[in-house]
Amino acid sequence: MARRLALHYVPRSSFVHALDARTKLFAVLLLSSALLRPNRLALAVVTLGLVVATAAARLPWALLWRTYRGWLPFFLLVFLVQAFSLNHVPSKSAMYEIFKSFNPLGAWRAVSSLFPHREVFRALDTVWRLGLMVSWAVVFTAVTPPRDLQHAVLWLLRPLPFFSSRRIAVMVALSLRFFAQLLDDAEHIRLAERARSGDRPFRPFRRLRTTLSALFRKALAHSETTALAMAARGYREDVAVDIPPWPTRHGAALGLWAIGLAALQLF
Structure with missing residues (x-):
């Protein structure tokens, strides 16, 4: 049986789960905005907050690891693009002499010159911030719960004119659920292919073609099932939704948290 991947609701009896969805949404937005600037102190505080929130919510640590493993090719690409420097590319004659003499030390120096220490540290800082953004989204x-997220988006967009807030909120909740279901389907397809053709030679393009076609069929089936379920339940956008007011103490706590994050950016 395939393991459940990221972007799924994990029910637990913790105070993090009991918080209002609007409070958690604004907290994630504040933390993501604090990661936009390369501030090491802010990065350390946000990282510590991620560890505390994950432990307080009693979430499995393997959830974050599976998320990082899926994003690893993207992180590696970002690191290589940012760490690479054209200003330190050796000349053609120097490269020819290095590889002609088969000097491992010279080859290592030539390759390391393409990745200066300053650029490598900047690339690591960027990957660290991107990883924290993804991790906080997974924890959120x-x-x-999807219904609480839908109500939070509806409450946030309701005061805006010329917007179908109910439709946008439903689309956000369904999109999140749909993407999470596609991740699970991709894991099921991968395990099924391994079980049926584990002894065959590795053919990446053929495997990619079969995986994408099967995933596309499953996506169409999920879309049709969701549309039929909404029609059968009589979904209407003109039905009023009763959303309780946002707790005042949550807003005050978020205000203090925002002031603290802003103070960290000054150091």
């Missing part, structure tokens, strides 16, 4: 979806 793990501690927030």
Whole structure:
């Protein structure tokens, strides 16, 4: 049986799960905005907050690891693009002499010159911030039920004119659920292919073609099932939704948290 991947709600009896969805949504937005600037102190505080939130919510640590493993090719690409420097590319004659003499030390120096220490540290800082953004998004979806997320988006967009807030909120909740279901389907397809053709030679393009076609069929089936379920339940956008007011103490706590994050950016 395939393991459940990221972007799924993980029910637990913790105070993090009991928080209002709007509080968690604004907290994630504040933390993501604090990661936009390369501030090492802010990065350390946000990282510590991620560890504390994950432990307080009693979430499995393997959830974050599976998320990082899926994003690893993207992180590696970002690191290589940012760490590579054209200003330190050796000349053609120097490269020819290095590889002609088969000097491992010279080859290592030539390759390392393409990745200066300053650029490598900047690339690591960027990957660290991107990893924290992804991790906080995973934790947020793990501690927030889809219905609560839908009500939070509806409450946030309701005051805006010329917007179908109900439709947008439903689309956000369904999109999140749909993407999470596709991740699970991809894991099921991968395990099924391994079980049926484990002894065959590895053919990446053929495997990619079969995986994408099967995933596309499953996506169409999920879309049709969701549309029929909404029609059968009589979904209407003009039906009023009763959303309780946002707790005042949550807003005050978020205000203090925002002031603290802003103070960290000054150091």
